[in-house]
Amino acid sequence: MKRILLASASIVAFAGAAAAEITFSGEAALGYNDTEALDGDEDAAGNLTVGDDDAGFYWDAELGITLSQELDNGLVAAATVTSDVVDNELEGDIFAEGFVLSLTSETAGLYFGDTDQAANLRWDGVSEMANDGFSETDGETVLRGDFMAYGLDVSVSALVDDSFDGDEEGGLEGTGDTLDQYSVGVAGTLGAFQMSAAYQEEERDYGFGGDDFNPNQIFGISFGAAFAGADIDVAYAREEDENGDSESSTGIEAVYPIGPVTLGAFYVSESDQDDGYGVAVDYVSGALTVTTAYEEVGGDDDWAIDAGYDFGMGLNFFAGVSDAGDDYYVAGTYALAEGAQLLVSYGEDDDRDSEDEIGDPEFQEGTTVEVSFEF
DSSP: OEEEEEEGGGOGGGTTOSEEEEEEEEEEEEEEEOOOOOTTOBOTTSOBOOOOTTSEEEEEEEEEEEEEEEOTTSOEEEEEEEEEEEESOSSSOOOEEEEEEEEEOSSEEEEEESOOOHHHHHOOOOTTOTTOOOOOOSSOOEEEEEEEETTEEEEEEEEEEOOOOSOTTTTOOOOOSEEEEEEEEEEEEETTEEEEEEEEOOOSSOOOOOTTOOOSEEEEEEEEEEETTEEEEEEEEEEEOTTSOEEEEEEEEEEEEETTEEEEEEEEEESSSOOEEEEEEEEEETTEEEEEEEEEETTEEEEEEEEEEEEETTEEEEEEEEGGGTEEEEEEEEEEETTEEEEEEEEEETTSOSSSOBTTTTBOSEEEEEEEEEO
16 A cells, blocks of 8 residues: 655645645456356256356456545545456456545544445344345445434435436436435444444335345344343344335344354344244364354255464465355465465355355355455
């Protein structure tokens, strides 16, 4: 990461401020993968797979630029732009993949761009609840305000819809930019309890929602506390669809550490499908890390085992089985230098449903050799 300080005399827009800071960051990778999933291949469930862009040699580079300025009144103005410089091509236009403009203080902030929506930012529920799917930002433009009130972190947001809703050729006046799907989120500590609450309104007219956009109205509330060394959370969420039908999820989750072992379990009562439950056991001691998990959600069961070992001197080994035994992998990484890493991995996806995201580390299918850099 590189930083450049500019004297206030050079920054006309923020005259009177002490200094402006420009921060550059970036990532780059070059690799080879020997397995290709073609468009039209079928997974075990008969679903068509999506083509694999990282077959054979592949390369990509990302650039991030952050401009920040502390103003005389204590506010900090900042703008962050991220873009793909190259992505398996050595030429082409550079487009911004993400943009966030912010104005912040110690107790409040205003954000515009590719930033979190309020409900999703503050919500902290129980694992695998079916009806707490608050919209997540996936390329949408968001306007969000954050502030503190009575010790709680509060956020309010809306999606910015800049589509033209009129008939330009017919001379009809369009509605112009609008704000859609308002949401609010609250999180903080109340005495001995941690809490979160979130709400998003129904939105059926927004046309730019990605895969993580949910048009339904959702409300959720959760509380957590520590009892006898265990962290326990309870949560409730209600979701209403376009027909006005409501379904709910009520869950409880507990985590209990015992020396190098951490035990976890959850149970969710669902109004519209089979109840879900799961258990997990993690072990961390010295260089060895092992995580195991089993769950049954929506009538489908799944289990996974992931292990890692740090040999020192920058060398790490990983192995695991996931997707109820249909996926498995072995891998090793070696730190070439600070910010530089070599990866060698082999993965199998027997039911072809993981889309080059095998196991918790999300390795590619087949044999992969990759060198990556962070700047």
